Amino acid sequence: MKLFDVYPLFNVQLERGKGCYVYDKNNTEYLDFYGGHAVISIGHGHEHYIQKLNEQLHRLTFYSNSVQLEIQQQVATKLGKLSGYEDYHLFLINSGAEAVENALKVASFYNNRKKVIAFRGAFHGRTSGAVAVTDNPKIKPPINDDAHVIFLDFNDEASLENAFKSNEICAVIIEPIQGVNGIYEPNATFLQLIQKLCLEHGALFIADEIQCGFGRSGQFFAHQYANVQPDIITMAKGMGNGFPVAGILIHPKIIAQYSMLGTTFGGAPLACAAVMAVLDVIENEHLIDNAINMGNYLKEKCEQLPHVKEIRGKGLMLGVEFDFPIKEIRDKLVYEHHLFVGNSNQPNTMRFLPSLTVTKKEIDQLINALNSLLK
Numbered sequence: 001m002k003l004f005d006v007y008p009l010f011n012v013q014l015e016r017g018k019g020c021y022v023y024d025k026n027n028t029e030y031l032d033f034y035g036g037h038a039v040i041s042i043g044h045g046h047e048h049y050i051q052k053l054n055e056q057l058h059r060l061t062f063y064s065n066s067v068q069l070e071i072q073q074q075v076a077t078k079l080g081k082l083s084g085y086e087d088y089h090l091f092l093i094n095s096g097a098e099a100v101e102n103a104l105k106v107a108s109f110y111n112n113r114k115k116v117i118a119f120r121g122a123f124h125g126r127t128s129g130a131v132a133v134t135d136n137p138k139i140k141p142p143i144n145d146d147a148h149v150i151f152l153d154f155n156d157e158a159s160l161e162n163a164f165k166s167n168e169i170c171a172v173i174i175e176p177i178q179g180v181n182g183i184y185e186p187n188a189t190f191l192q193l194i195q196k197l198c199l200e201h202g203a204l205f206i207a208d209e210i211q212c213g214f215g216r217s218g219q220f221f222a223h224q225y226a227n228v229q230p231d232i233i234t235m236a237k238g239m240g241n242g243f244p245v246a247g248i249l250i251h252p253k254i255i256a257q258y259s260m261l262g263t264t265f266g267g268a269p270l271a272c273a274a275v276m277a278v279l280d281v282i283e284n285e286h287l288i289d290n291a292i293n294m295g296n297y298l299k300e301k302c303e304q305l306p307h308v309k310e311i312r313g314k315g316l317m318l319g320v321e322f323d324f325p326i327k328e329i330r331d332k333l334v335y336e337h338h339l340f341v342g343n344s345n346q347p348n349t350m351r352f353l354p355s356l357t358v359t360k361k362e363i364d365q366l367i368n369a370l371n372s373l374l375k
């Protein structure tokens with residue numbers, strides 16, 4: 001049997017990883033500034049992560065959400081403390097799209113409405129509700145009808161206010177830093193207006209922190225730069241450092257009811273062990289500070305590169321826009337310099353999403369490679 005061929009793949013077979021590096025079957029070392037779609041948060045093969053998962057593997061791998069699993073509460077408590085959302089409630093699932101799907105369901109249960117405001121360039125996932133609020137017709141089959149979605153531009157306050165006039169809005173969903181689209185941010189005042197309008201009209205404010213959350217931006221959540229408190233926050237990617245786990249944080253005004261949400265695998269002990277390990281390492285190794293410091297260093301170095309038009313983003317979620325399409329240079333980074341970086345919807349924009357443990361030495365290695373290719 002062959003694999004369903006939906007991905008353009010690099011001709012590289014990876015076998016193992018350590019820190020900011022991955023290795024192929026010939027033991028060739030690749031510097032990883034992409035983390036497999038922004039997933040690697042505490043580095044490949046972190047000892048504490050391996051130990052925590054190993055211990056849990058030997059204790060209890062799985063049981064469903066029909067019994068009490070203490071490790072779920074441990075995750076909720078630690079996540080509440082590190083993120084500053086101690087009074088919110090946690091619901092655990094397995095992937096980013098599933099987090100978005102559940103966030104939209106919670107909002108619709110809450111106010112019994114179904115119109116959602118989303119934004120041009122948004123990517124929220126590929127399941128039915130998530131792809132409907134995603135702005136990409138190419139990945140949206142007819143069955144994922146988006147007639148209930150209003151797409152607006154970032155920072156278009158007049159259109160946002162106008163959309164709320166109908167009093168039918170269920171939720172506004174926004175990435176505090178758009179990832180797949182090539183690292184674009186709404187203004188803080190725009191996020192504040194979303195919060196205000198949602199409150200006034202009984203709608204829910206959903207922040208999709210799947211790519212920009214868990215410390216990557218230099219705050220635990222990127223929306224925290226704008227001093228807003230969304231009603232629902234979606235998380236995935238860096239949350240498990242590669243273990244498939246996701247979650248939503250839910251404002252205490254939203255009351256849980258039995259059978260409102262559910263999942264077989266979500267919150268499994270092994271997934272929770274991965275999240276605990278990630279939170280431990282973020283805290284003990286001061287990775288949010290490192291995201292700010294190394295992000296600033298990377299930004300400064302990128303500013304000195306030739307052919308750079310614009311640098312966008314915060315912390316270790318940076319988009320560098322060049323004055324030419326980056327496809328060829330990205331391929332050369334992989335095959336000639338053994339270095340992974342990300343692309344985006346914008347052909348000229350390269351995305352940097354390294355592990356939050358990245359050092360100056362690794363940033364210098366990237367910059368040297370780029371310099372030699374851009375000459």
Ligand SMILES: Cc1ncc(COP(=O)(O)O)c(C=O)c1O
Nearest residue numbers: 095096097123124125179210211
């Ligand atoms: C902001 C955002 N939301 C949702 C998703 C979907 O996550 P997943 O691929 O885990 O379903 C992604 C994935 O790239 C994302 O970047």
